[in-house]
Amino acid sequence: MNLVILTLIIIFSFSCYLFGKSKILNTSRVSGKKFHSLPEYYGYYLAAWCGLPALIILFFWSFSELFLVKIFILADFKTDPLLDENKLNLIFSEIRAIAEKKFTGTIPESLIPYSEKFLSINRILELSKLVVILSVIIFSLTFAYSQILKNIRARESVEKVIRVVMFSCAAIAVFTTLGIVLSLLFESIKFFTSVSIFDFITGINWAPGRAFVRDASVQTADVENVFGAVPLFWGTFFIAMIAMSVAVPIGLFSGIYMAEYSSRKFRKIIKPLIEILAGIPTVVYGFFAALTVGPFFRIIGENLGLDVSSESALAAGVVMGIMIIPYVSSLTDDVINAVPKSLREGSLAIGATKSETIKKVVLPAALPGIVGSILLAISRAIGETMIVVMAAGLAANLTINPLEASTTITTQIVTILIGDQSFNNPKTQAAFALGITLFFFTLIINIIALNIVKKFREKYE
Amino acid sequence: MNNDKIKISTRNLNVYYGAKQALFNINLDLMEKKVTALIGPSGCGKSTFIRCLNRMNDVIDICKVDGSIKVDGSEINEKNVDVNKIRERIGMVFQKPNPFPKSIYDNIAYGPRIHGLAESQNVLDEIVENSLKKSALWEEVKDRLNQPGTSLSGGQQQRLCIARAISINPEVILMDEPCSALDPIATAKIEELIDELKKSYTIVIVTHSMSQAARVSQNTGFFHLGKLMEFNLTEKIFKNPDNKMTQDYITGRFG
Ligand SMILES: Nc1ncnc2c1ncn2[C@@H]1O[C@H](COP(=O)(O)OP(=O)(O)OP(=O)(O)O)[C@@H](O)[C@H]1O
Ligand SMILES: [Mg+2]
Numbered sequence: 075m076n077l078v079i080l081t082l083i084i085i086f087s088f089s090c091y092l093f094g095k096s097k098i099l100n101t102s103r104v105s106g107k108k109f110h111s112l113p114e115y116y117g118y119y120l121a122a123w124c125g126l127p128a129l130i131i132l133f134f135w136s137f138s139e140l141f142l143v144k145i146f147i148l149a150d151f152k153t154d155p156l157l158d159e160n161k162l163n164l165i166f167s168e169i170r171a172i173a174e175k176k177f178t179g180t181i182p183e184s185l186i187p188y189s190e191k192f193l194s195i196n197r198i199l200e201l202s203k204l205v206v207i208l209s210v211i212i213f214s215l216t217f218a219y220s221q222i223l224k225n226i227r228a229r230e231s232v233e234k235v236i237r238v239v240m241f242s243c244a245a246i247a248v249f250t251t252l253g254i255v256l257s258l259l260f261e262s263i264k265f266f267t268s269v270s271i272f273d274f275i276t277g278i279n280w281a282p283g284r285a286f287v288r289d290a291s292v293q294t295a296d297v298e299n300v301f302g303a304v305p306l307f308w309g310t311f312f313i314a315m316i317a318m319s320v321a322v323p324i325g326l327f328s329g330i331y332m333a334e335y336s337s338r339k340f341r342k343i344i345k346p347l348i349e350i351l352a353g354i355p356t357v358v359y360g361f362f363a364a365l366t367v368g369p370f371f372r373i374i375g376e377n378l379g380l381d382v383s384s385e386s387a388l389a390a391g392v393v394m395g396i397m398i399i400p401y402v403s404s405l406t407d408d409v410i411n412a413v414p415k416s417l418r419e420g421s422l423a424i425g426a427t428k429s430e431t432i433k434k435v436v437l438p439a440a441l442p443g444i445v446g447s448i449l450l451a452i453s454r455a456i457g458e459t460m461i462v463v464m465a466a467g468l469a470a471n472l473t474i475n476p477l478e479a480s481t482t483i484t485t486q487i488v489t490i491l492i493g494d495q496s497f498n499n500p501k502t503q504a505a506f507a508l509g510i511t512l513f514f515f516t517l518i519i520n521i522i523a524l525n526i527v528k529k530f531r532e533k534y535e
Numbered sequence: 536m537n538n539d540k541i542k543i544s545t546r547n548l549n550v551y552y553g554a555k556q557a558l559f560n561i562n563l564d565l566m567e568k569k570v571t572a573l574i575g576p577s578g579c580g581k582s583t584f585i586r587c588l589n590r591m592n593d594v595i596d597i598c599k600v601d602g603s604i605k606v607d608g609s610e611i612n613e614k615n616v617d618v619n620k621i622r623e624r625i626g627m628v629f630q631k632p633n634p635f636p637k638s639i640y641d642n643i644a645y646g647p648r649i650h651g652l653a654e655s656q657n658v659l660d661e662i663v664e665n666s667l668k669k670s671a672l673w674e675e676v677k678d679r680l681n682q683p684g685t686s687l688s689g690g691q692q693q694r695l696c697i698a699r700a701i702s703i704n705p706e707v708i709l710m711d712e713p714c715s716a717l718d719p720i721a722t723a724k725i726e727e728l729i730d731e732l733k734k735s736y737t738i739v740i741v742t743h744s745m746s747q748a749a750r751v752s753q754n755t756g757f758f759h760l761g762k763l764m765e766f767n768l769t770e771k772i773f774k775n776p777d778n779k780m781t782q783d784y785i786t787g788r789f790g
Contacts, residue, residue, distance in 0.1 A: 337596070416633035420696070423591060424646040424703060425623035434645070439636050 075200050076136055079207060083132070086211060087125035094120035094222060101223075111229035119228040122235045123218035128207050135203050143195050147188055258513060261506035268500045269301045274507060277302020280470035282490060282501045301504055303483075303511070305470040309387070310482040310512075312474070313462060314455040316391025317398055321451055324395075325402025326444065332403065333410035334432055345404065352400040360464030363393035368465055375477060385467035387480035394461050401451040409443030409530065410436060443530040449523030453516040459484035483512045542567040542707060542737045543588060548602035550583050550592065557583045558761045561602075565707075565754075570729060570738045572748035572769065575758030576784065581741045584758070585709045588739065589625040590618045606707075623650055626700035630712040632692035634684030634699075639676050642684040642695055643667065646703040662702055670698035671728050690721025697728065701736070708732065710740040714747065726751050745785055749773050757781045 095117035102109055109116070144166055151157055151165060165185070171177040172189035173196075222228060266274070281300040328348065332341045368389040375382030382388075413436050421431040437444075459482075467479030468489055490505040543565040550558040558580045565571050565588075573581045583592070590611065592598040604612040611621050623646075634642050643663045646652075653659035663680070667673040672694040676687070684695055693713055700708055710729075714722040729738060729751045742748050748755055749769060756766040757778070765778040776782045 414633070416629060416631060417635060419591065419594065419627075419629065420633040420635065420699075421645070422594060423589065423622055423627035423629075424649065424699065425619040425621075426645075426649050427619055430649055434649075435635050 075203075076132065079132055079204060080129075083125055083128045083207070083211070086128075087121040090124040090215065091117040091121040093117075098222065107225070109225055110227045111232075115228040115232050116222045118232045118235075119222060119226075120215070120218050122232065123214045124211055126235070127214050128211050131207055131210055132203075135206075139196075139199055139203075142199065143192060146195050147192055150188075255510075255513070258506050258510040261503050262510045265500055265503035265507045269504075269507075273299060274301055274303050276304060278304045278472055280305045280486070282486075282504050301500070303508065305472040306481060306483045306486055306508065307511075308472055309466070309470070309480040310456055310484075312476070313387050313391045313394065313466060313480060313482055314452055316388060316476060317394035317455045317458075318448070318452060320392050320395025321398040321402050321455075322448060325399045325451070326406055328399070329403040329406025330410065330432065330437075333407045334428070334436070341407075345407065348403055349400045351397060354397070356397065356458065356460035357464075359393050359397050360460045363389050363461050363465030367393055371477070380477060382477040383467070383479050385465060385479045386477050387466050388476040390462045390464075390466035390480075391476065393465060394455055394458055397458070397461070398451045398455055401454055402447055405447030405450070406440075406444050409440045409447065409527075412443065412530075413439045440530075442526045446523045446525075446527035446530065449519050449526070453519040453523070456482075456519070457484060457512065457516055459488060463488055483508050487512075539566040539569065541565070542607065544605050545587070546603040546605075548584075548587060548600070548604065550580070550587060550601070551599045552595070553597040556761065558587075561763050563756060563763055563766055565737060565739060567737050568733055568735070569754060570733050570740060570752040572752035572755045573739065573741045573758060574743070574745065574748050574755060574784070575764075577743075579758040580761045581758050582711050585627075585711055585739055585741060587612070588707070588709055589622050589627055590616075591622075591627065593618060623703055624705050625707040625709060626703070626705035628693070628696050628700050628708065628710040628713050630715055632689060632696050632716065634687070634692050634695050636683060636685055638681045639684050639687070639695065640680040643698050643702045646699060650703055652703060666698040666702040669701055669732070670694045671724060671731075672698055688721075690717045690724065693717060693721070693725060694728065697725070697732075701732070705736065707737040707739070710738065712741050712743065715743065722747070745773070745787075757784060759784070 091114075095113045098109055098113040098116040101107060102113075147169060148162055148166055151162060157165070168177065168182070169185050169188045169192050172181055172185055173192040277299055279299055279302045332345055336344065364385070368384050368386060371386060371389050372382045372384050417435055417439060418431055421435045422428070426434070462482045462485045466481060466485070468481050468485060469479040470481050470486070471478055473480065487505045487508050490501060490508075541564045545561050545563050548558060548561040548563075549556065561584060563584075573584065575581055583598075586592045587600050587604060590600075592600055600612060602612065603610060606621070606624070610616070635645065637645070640663055643666050644653075644659055647659060647662050653662055664673065664677075667676065672691060675691060676682075676695075684692065687695060693716070697708075697710075697713070714725050717725065726747065729740065732738060740748075740751065752769045754767065755769040755772040757764045757772065757776075757780075759780060765772065765776055765781045767777070772781060773785060776785065
């Protein structure tokens with residue numbers, strides 16, 4: 075039904091555009107009257123008046139529809155004091171499933187009348203939606219039509235409409251972000267009512283699985299100390315550092331090479347090739363790490379007489395580092411290229427060699443930008459999940475041995491949320507607490523990094 | 536100009552940017568401890584020419600320099616010549632001041648450090664002070680040597696770049712429109728400075744200002760479309776040029 079209405083609105087708007095345009099063309103041709111704007115602006119004007127109000131109503135109506143139906147249907151059940159919110163929801167979804175013929179299993183007799191009621195209410199709502207929208211279209215069109223005949227400044231109105239549309243898109247993006255952050259925040263607050271923040275931040279024992287098997291009879295004191303997130307913070311930091319120790323030297327030097335030494339042709343080929351590394355799906359890196367690099371390290375370790383577990387922080391970190399190389403190298407290349415040629419020439423003209431010039435003039439000048447790019451890469455490393463899930467294991471070890479299994483914040487979020495979970499126990503809510511911690515870390519790093527990069531840009535542009 | 540010593544001489548100098556030829560058969564002698572001005576309409580190849588003299592055109596991939604450039608009689612336009620040594624002897628000041636994003640002190644100390652000219656901190660301090668004095672900047676910056684070079688005004692920055700060029704005691708200083716970004720007062724200061732510097736250095740200056748060329752130089756070369764149209768004593772060029780085009784350009788009837 076919605077689709078039909080949407081199609082109708084689009085067709086109407088389009089014909090309004092054509093109609094408005096030709097109407098103005100004809101009028102000015104026949105009567106010689108001069109209009110303020112070009113004919114097509116009157117077309118756009120009509121189309122906007124035809125489409126936008128209708129679309130807005132369609133949008134909100136469709137959202138509230140189900141809500142309305144629910145109120146009507148559940149009115150009868152509300153009187154029963156035994157039914158709480160969850161049960162009511164369950165009943166409603168059963169009724170709905172029966173009505174839409176999606177119910178599996180034997181249909182409970184008692185609900186059949188309700189499902190019929192559901193259908194009829196729905197039909198009435200849909201029909202009235204169609205009627206309302208059509209009448210709105212007619213109403214606003216009559217208004218708009220009278221306006222264009224009055225020779226309004228259509229061009230300016232269209233400009234306003236465009237501005238509003240763009241603004242709404244931006245607003246949607248902002249509100250979505252806000253919504254995500256708020257939901258993270260609320261769930262974490264729930265978590266922190268059952269587990270103290272202090273224990274979460276300083277505890278060194280992470281075993282949320284044990285919290286789950288316990289029932290309410292166990293004292294909360296026991297629940298608290300299985301949510302010590304320090305091993306996760308450490309693991310995240312540790313693996314990110316391993317990754318950076320791979321990505322920074324390789325990325326930095328290849329960036330410098332591309333920017334300063336390679337021929338333009340070579341750079342044009344090699345830069346996209348390196349950037350492919352960032353485009354490979356992380357799962358692919360994950361099994362590369364788990365199936366190739368991990369075992370490879372284990373074999374080397376065995377030959378050296380070291381005890382390497384096949385899931386190790388080292389394998390995950392190294393592969394993650396490879397993935398991040400392009401973040402460092404491409405940004406380094408860009409930043410170095412942004413250092414003005416005149417500085418290089420100034421140095422060369424004094425008789426400095428190329429590498430002296432790079433070391434003493436170009437790199438110091440580019441340093442803020444390079445630091446910024448490294449910080450961005452770090453925040454990428456901290457947020458990376460798949461590689462760690464597959465290659466570093468799940469054990470929340472607090473260890474500085476890179477050859478042992480390790481785990482990160484993101485990995486634990488995944489493990490916690492895999493499978494069906496109810497959202498009301500501390501174990502699940504812990505995921506939100508971890509999420510907001512992670513969000514907080516990366517946000518701070520990103521803000522710092524972007525600021526540094528911005529300062530750098532301002533200096534040279 | 537007969538009893539003067541020739542510092543740099545070019546013979547049959549041809550320069551190409553890719554397939555496009557920018558200079559045609561330039562034969563020109565630069566006299567030691569004299570100021571030579573190069574004038575000519577935009578795009579005629581003045582910058583290209585002086586960049587040949589310290590091999591700065593090597594930096595541009597597509598640029599090819601053919602012919603002979605001799606400094607004190609020895610060829611520098613050859614593959615096995617050490618470019619860095621050439622540039623140590625022949626310094627350059629650019630159109631736009633380009634101080635390094637370092638302190639004023641480090642800007643000047645950069646060259647001496649690279650070439651190992653100062654064995655001790657004292658000697659380095661002395662070099663910095665002398666260079667700044669020679670470029671008439673010392674009084675203005677002596678209390679703020681640790682501030683970034685980029686914090687100076689445009690005219691001061693240009694004098695800083697001149698100080699940077701003379702810090703390694705070159706024999707020749709090439710200046711490519713050193714005053715084009717400066718106001719008349721800063722320009723006057725630099726012109727005074729050039730007058731002073733010519734006692735110890737051979738100077739080549741590219742300029743778009745006829746009056747500047749007339750004021751500071753002893754010899755003047757007029758370039759047009761990549762060719763050296765006329766080269767003579769400045770006085771002669773400005774009073775009574777041999778070439779009709781030179782006459783037109785100088786009097787502003789052209790270009
Ligand atoms: N890097 C380059 N690549 C290709 N062509 C160049 C390059 N630099 C200069 N040219 C060309 O060589 C010719 C001479 O340029 P040059 O910069 O020497 O002129 P100029 O006399 O210094 O001009 P201006 O007074 O405007 O500085 C011009 O036609 C220019 O287009
Ligand atoms: Mg030039």
